[in-house]
Structure formats: structure tokens, C-alpha cells
Amino acid sequence: MALLEVEDLRVTLPTARGPAAALRGVSFSLEAGEALGLVGESGSGKSLTALALLGLLPEGAAVGGHIRFAGRDLLALPERELCRLRGNRIAMIFQEPMTALNPLQTIGRQIAEPLRLHRALSRSAAADEAIRLLGRVGLKPAAGRARAYPHQLSGGQRQRAMIAMALACAPDLLVADEPTTALDVTVARQSLDLMAALAAESGMALLLISHDLGIIAETTRRMLVMYGGQVVESGPTAAVFAALAHPYTRGLFAARPRLDGMPGRLPTIPGSVPDLADLPPGCPFAGRCALAIAACTAAEPPAVDIGPGHQARCIRLDQQPPAGDPVAGGPA
Amino acid sequence: MTPNAPNVLDDAPNAPDARIPPEPAAGEPAVPVLRAEGLVRHFALARTRLWRPAPRLRAVDGVSLAIAAGESLGVVGESGSGKSTLARLVMALETPSAGEVEILGRNVHRLGRTALRRWRRHFQMVFQDPYGSLDPRQPVRRIVAEPLQALGETARAARDEAVAEVLLSVGLRPGDMAKYPHEFSGGQRQRIAIARALITRPALIVADEPVSALDVSVQAQVLNLMQDLRQRFHLAYLFISHDLAVVRYVSDRVAVMYRGRIVEMAPTEALYRAPAHPYALALLRRPAAAGPAMGDAELSDDMPGQAGCAYAARCPFAQARCRLEAPGLRDLGQGRQAACHFAEQIIAEGAETAHRLAEKRDRTAGPPESG
Numbered sequence: 001m002a003l004l005e006v007e008d009l010r011v012t013l014p015t016a017r018g019p020a021a022a023l024r025g026v027s028f029s030l031e032a033g034e035a036l037g038l039v040g041e042s043g044s045g046k047s048l049t050a051l052a053l054l055g056l057l058p059e060g061a062a063v064g065g066h067i068r069f070a071g072r073d074l075l076a077l078p079e080r081e082l083c084r085l086r087g088n089r090i091a092m093i094f095q096e097p098m099t100a101l102n103p104l105q106t107i108g109r110q111i112a113e114p115l116r117l118h119r120a121l122s123r124s125a126a127a128d129e130a131i132r133l134l135g136r137v138g139l140k141p142a143a144g145r146a147r148a149y150p151h152q153l154s155g156g157q158r159q160r161a162m163i164a165m166a167l168a169c170a171p172d173l174l175v176a177d178e179p180t181t182a183l184d185v186t187v188a189r190q191s192l193d194l195m196a197a198l199a200a201e202s203g204m205a206l207l208l209i210s211h212d213l214g215i216i217a218e219t220t221r222r223m224l225v226m227y228g229g230q231v232v233e234s235g236p237t238a239a240v241f242a243a244l245a246h247p248y249t250r251g252l253f254a255a256r257p258r259l260d261g262m263p264g265r266l267p268t269i270p271g272s273v274p275d276l277a278d279l280p281p282g283c284p285f286a287g288r289c290a291l292a293i294a295a296c297t298a299a300e301p302p303a304v305d306i307g308p309g310h311q312a313r314c315i316r317l318d319q320q321p322p323a324g325d326p327v328a329g330g331p332a
Numbered sequence: 333m334t335p336n337a338p339n340v341l342d343d344a345p346n347a348p349d350a351r352i353p354p355e356p357a358a359g360e361p362a363v364p365v366l367r368a369e370g371l372v373r374h375f376a377l378a379r380t381r382l383w384r385p386a387p388r389l390r391a392v393d394g395v396s397l398a399i400a401a402g403e404s405l406g407v408v409g410e411s412g413s414g415k416s417t418l419a420r421l422v423m424a425l426e427t428p429s430a431g432e433v434e435i436l437g438r439n440v441h442r443l444g445r446t447a448l449r450r451w452r453r454h455f456q457m458v459f460q461d462p463y464g465s466l467d468p469r470q471p472v473r474r475i476v477a478e479p480l481q482a483l484g485e486t487a488r489a490a491r492d493e494a495v496a497e498v499l500l501s502v503g504l505r506p507g508d509m510a511k512y513p514h515e516f517s518g519g520q521r522q523r524i525a526i527a528r529a530l531i532t533r534p535a536l537i538v539a540d541e542p543v544s545a546l547d548v549s550v551q552a553q554v555l556n557l558m559q560d561l562r563q564r565f566h567l568a569y570l571f572i573s574h575d576l577a578v579v580r581y582v583s584d585r586v587a588v589m590y591r592g593r594i595v596e597m598a599p600t601e602a603l604y605r606a607p608a609h610p611y612a613l614a615l616l617r618r619p620a621a622a623g624p625a626m627g628d629a630e631l632s633d634d635m636p637g638q639a640g641c642a643y644a645a646r647c648p649f650a651q652a653r654c655r656l657e658a659p660g661l662r663d664l665g666q667g668r669q670a671a672c673h674f675a676e677q678i679i680a681e682g683a684e685t686a687h688r689l690a691e692k693r694d695r696t697a698g699p700p701e702s703g
Binding site: 043055154155184185186187211251252255256257258259260265266267268269272273 | 405410411412517519520548549550551552553555556559574575577578580581598599604614615616
């Protein structure tokens with residue numbers, strides 16, 4: 001049995017303009033020790049998926065479907081039970097390390113908190129463990145960094161502290177939502193390598209959410225592409241990069257500026273990400289898709305098998321020319 | 333996006349416009365749009381020792397550059413490299429500790445308040461965050477017209493006409509001027525910010541991370557728009573970004589900043605083909621390919637006082653000489669400058685050099701010194 005099974009997850013959010021179907025039937029699974037990438041732009045529902053896993057959806061959200069974690073349905077658990085899992089067996093790393101850390105507490109104390117809470121360690125044992133964790137994520141001198149306040153650390157150091165905090169209780173699942181977006185290129189790479197190494201070392205599963213295709217390519221073996229609250233393409237990372245089956249996946253890859261690209265105009269996807277509050281019926285991408293026909297807006301396209309474990313929600317896949325050159329930055 | 337939003341997202345601007353700033357007559361020496369000479373900006377930090385003077389952070393530490401009319405200079409570097417401070421100095425939003433900034437030949441830091449406000453018509457800025465940089469309580473009409481108003485254009489009809497025209501040129505509709513920022517998507521908001529910068533027909537636009545907050549699919553639209561506008565209006569750009577791939581698309585030349593200094597400045601193609609400075613090489617190649625991991629550079633403090641190259645501690649090519657003697661920015665020919673003792677070797681051999689130099693170091697200097 002997979003560690004995490006998400007089945008037909010649906011989330012509806014109340015907005016000023018009426019209910020918005022923010023997640024419209026998201027399904028995926030994640031094995032222990034596996035790294036899964038989740039790609040999407042703002043409004044695609046990727047962060048909401050993460051929040052749903054942690055039971056942190058905003059007030060008033062209506063949830064449907066199932067999230068099974070180690071055999072238990074998280075959506076059916078009372079808040080008290082969820083609290084036992086959160087920060088303990090499921091941990092999360094947020095995008096912005098400055099706002100996710102408490103500015104009034106030392107780094108050491110914040111890392112010790114989940115240990116005191118979930119492991120019932122004594123104050124001094126938790127403090128020692130916090131120092132050990134800081135050393136493990138490469139924040140040195142660890143004892144000195146434990147006494148520091150967040151504002152005394154740089155962005156990369158704060159992100160390392162966040163990683164240490166997330167890893168404190170040796171979780172089974174780590175959800176990292178854009179963990180490197182606020183970091184510089186070289187520091188981002190270090191943080192990712194660290195996360196991947198720690199995941200591999202401890203058999204922890206990693207759900208890595210990012211809009212950066214390069215990061216997904218280097219860190220994950222399997223990936224999902226989300227758009228308009230749906231998973232529009234899913235499969236082995238290498239296969240998705242090679243086929244670029246869904247028109248949105250292809251547009252996204254083409255629009256990305258590349259270091260080795262030719263100067264001049266970038267291919268663009270016309271239009272912008274749809275507002276979830278008034279999504280048109282049918283395929284959420286139809287309004288921006290060059291291949292769209294009337295049937296695309298009539299009904300939601302089903303997931304079509306393309307290869308082993310590789311699916312795309314599109315009824316026009318046969319119209320898509322084969323992918324050209326392998327995309328630079330793809331998985332090695 | 334609102335349901336009745338216009339189709340504003342095509343790439344090509346659709347309004348013809350003949351008002352291109354005049355180019356200098358033949359024979360006349362062209363005044364650069366921007367000339368910065370020896371720019372320095374220090375910030376005093378909190379005292380760490382009671383009896384020592386307060387340390388200073390050298391945010392910008394001796395930067396000189398020039399941008400010709402219609403030219404686009406990209407500035408790349410990590411956060412803390414001083415690129416945003418450079419932008420603020422150029423925009424006269426901050427006073428330099430030393431050095432000067434000339435826009436079309438006039439030193440903007442010497443101008444009086446009124447004169448500076450009038451001179452600002454020639455240089456405008458586009459900020460990173462299209463959500464924070466537009467006043468949510470003002471309609472687009474007022475946001476975009478604000479620079480005109482500051483110049484003393486008081487007739488509303490004239491302002492509205494200019495707003496309508498500039499909205500068309502950034503791919504929005506004149507009818508959008510009655511709307512408020514929240515009615516637009518992120519990409520559209522950045523178009524509004526560009527329209528506001530464009531309305532005074534400036535010669536220079538300073539853009540600080542203009543597409544970093546945008547989604548990938550929208551980022552490409554805005555980059556294309558900036559390219560189109562540059563050609564149509566003969567604009568010069570100072571384009572600041574941490575993303576080297578983005579900078580490549582909009583820049584004729586690129587300056588790489590590290591710790592407040594330009595460590596390499598070169599034509600875009602040359603830089604991306606074969607960088608001359610190890611830091612540029614590290615940004616362009618994966619750290620794995622550039623030798624040992626970067627280490628926590630942010631750990632070391634930015635205080636003055638250490639001799640030698642500021643990058644030496646992180647540099648896989650560093651020799652004993654690098655720790656003793658700071659390399660100045662020197663000319664390498666073909667419009668290229670770099671601040672590295674080994675620039676020629678690095679251009680020629682790239683990452684290969686790292687291994688060779690490391691071997692040499694091990695042979696001549698014994699075990700590599702620590703620190």
C-alpha cells in the first residue's frame with residue numbers, strides 16, 4: 001500500500017464571487033522514499049493540495065474525496081488526531097522562511113518545539129537534539145546558530161533552519177511548497193540537494209511543489225502537472241519531459257526562458273491562468289489552447305494513457321506534433 | 333481575470349506610434365543615456381564591539397557603467413550583491429556615498445528637487461511586485477497618468493489621451509483606464525506598471541526584477557512586450573534580475589555583480605558562451621560542474637578589511653595570489669571586462685581550468701591552506 005493516496009480530492013472555496021472549485025478531482029499516490037514533483041502556476045491548486053494534506057485548508061472550504069495516509073483517511077480524522085500527525089509524521093516546508101519562522105523565538109527553541117510536543121523530550125534533551133539537527137543541515141556552528149533569532153540569519157540559513165525543524169521528528173512525508181523560490185540560485189541548489197539527500201537517507205517521501213521545471217527535473221522521478229484545479233498530466237519525470245503530451249505542459253516548457261535559448265521572442269501561451277471562481281465548463285485550458293475544438297468545452301476530458309504510468313487529460317493528443325528536441329534542463 | 337476582460341494578451345502592441353525619441357545627428361558624439369562613475373553606497377551597521385567603529389556594509393562599492401540610447405544592459409547577481417541598490421542610486425531614490433550618476437548628461441544627484449522631478453521624465457522605473465507597486469484605491473487612469481501630473485500636465489483631457497495611447501501600446505485597452513488594479517491579473521498589472529513608466533516617453537527604463545513575480549506562461553508575454561517597446565520607442569533598459577535565463581532574452585550586454593562590485597561585464601552572447609569570471613561561471617553552470625560546492629558564502633560577513641579577491645573563499649580556481657591581491661576590473665577586449673587574475677584561462681577552458689589550477693596549487697603550495 002502506498003504511503004499516501006489521494007483520491008478524487010475536491011475543494012470548493014467560498015469567494016466574493018461565489019464558490020470556486022479550486023480542486024476538481026485530484027488523484028495521485030506516493031510511496032515511502034519516493035520524490036514526487038508537482039508543477040503548476042499560481043491558481044492551479046498546487047498549494048491548496050499541500051494544505052489539504054496537512055488539514056490546513058482555509059475556513060469555509062468544502063472538501064470531498066479521500067486522503068489516505070498510512071491507511072488512515074485524513075479527511076475523516078478529528079483535529080486532535082491531525083495535530084498528532086502534523087509536524088510529526090507529516091511535515092511541511094513553506095515558501096517564505098522569514099514569515100514561517102517566529103521572529104521572537106530563537107531558532108533552537110523553534111526546532112525543539114515539535115520534539116517537546118510529539119516526542120515528549122525534556123527541555124535540555126530537545127535543545128541538544130535541535131543542535132544536532134542544525135549540524136545535520138549544515139548550519140555551523142550549530143550551538144551558536146541555535147541561539148540566533150531568525151533575523152540574524154540569511155535567507156539560505158533560515159531555509160536550512162526550516163528544513164531542520166521539518167525533519168525534527170523524522171517524518172514519513174515531507175511536503176515542500178516552493179521551498180527555494182525565495183532563495184538565490186546557488187543557495188537554492190544546496191537546499192534542494194540537502195532535502196533530497198536527507199529524504200534518500202531516511203526513506204522519507206517528498207512532495208515537492210514548484211513552478212520551476214529545472215528543480216522538478218533534478219529532484220523527482222515522477223511528476224504531476226496541475227492546471228485549473230486538475231492534474232492535466234502525470235507520469236515519470238523523464239517521460240513527461242520527453243513527450244510534453246498535454247498542450248499546457250508543452251506551452252509551459254516552451255515559454256520558459258532558457259540559458260541556452262536563442263535571443264529574441266519567447267513562445268507564449270496566450271491569455272492568463274483562469275480564475276477558479278468562474279472556470280468555463282470542460283477543459284480548463286481550452287480558452288488558451290491552440291488545439292481546442294468545440295468538444296473541449298463540452299465536457300471535462302478524461303485521463304488518457306500515453307505510456308507506462310503516464311497520463312494526460314486531453315482529447316486532442318493525436319493533433320499534437322511529436323515533441324522536438326529534448327528540453328534542456330531535463331532529467332539526466 | 334474578469335469575465336468581460338478584453339483580449340489584451342496578444343503579444344504585439346497594436347497602436348502605430350511615430351513618436352520615437354530623436355537619435356543624435358551624425359557626427360555629433362552621442363551622450364550616453366546613463367553614465368555611472370565610481371558609484372559607492374555604504375550603509376552603517378550596528379556596532380558589534382563597543383570600542384570599534386561601526387562596521388559598514390558596502391552595498392555598492394565602486395560601480396561604473398554606461399548605457400547608450402536604445403541599449404539594454406542586464407544586471408545579474410544574488411540577493412545582497414547590490415543590484416537593487418544600484419537601481420535606486422540610478423533612479424536618484426538614494427544618495428550615493430561617492431560617485432555620480434548622469435542621465436542624458438546631467439548629474440541627477442546634483443539637481444534640485446524641482447529640476448529632478450522634471451528630469452525624471454527621461455528615466456522611469458518598473459518594480460518587481462505588480463501587486464504592491466500599484467495603489468489599489470486609484471483607477472488605472474490616475475496610476476498611469478501620475479508621472480505626467482508630476483510634470484505639471486494639468487489638463488485632464490490631455491492626460492486621458494496620453495493614457496489611452498500608452499495603454500494600447502502595452503496591449504491593454506483604453507477602456508481599462510476606468511478599472512482598478514484588483515480587476516487585473518498579475519501580467520496585466522505589470523503591463524500597467526510599464527505603461528506608467530512609458531507615459532513620459534523616457535529614454536531609460538530601470539526595471540528591477542520586472543517578471544520575477546509572474547507565472548512562467550505570463551512572464552514570456554511581458555518579456556516579449558518589453559522587447560517590442562524597446563524597439564518601437566528606442567528605449568534603453570537597465571534590467572535587473574537574479575534569473576540569468578530571463579536576462580539573456582532582453583540584454584545586449586550583461587553586468588554580473590558580486591558583493592557590490594561588477595565582476596564581469598560583457599556582450600550577452602560572449603558571456604553566456606564562455607564566462608570570464610568564476611562567479612559568472614558558477615551562476616551559469618551547475619555548481620557541480622564549477623568545482624567544489626559553493627559553501628555558505630552568506631556566512632562570511634560583508635565587512636571590509638580583508639585583502640584579496642572577495643570571491644576567493646568561494647572560488648574553485650583560487651590561488652594564493654587571489655587571497656593577497658584583489659583583481660581589478662580589467663579590459664579583455666571585444667567590449668568585455670572581468671575582475672579576475674585568471675579571466676583569459678577561464679574563458680578558454682571554463683571548468684577544465686578548475687582541475688588544472690587545483691593540481692598546480694597542490695604541487696606548488698603543498699596542502700591547500702585553510703581559510
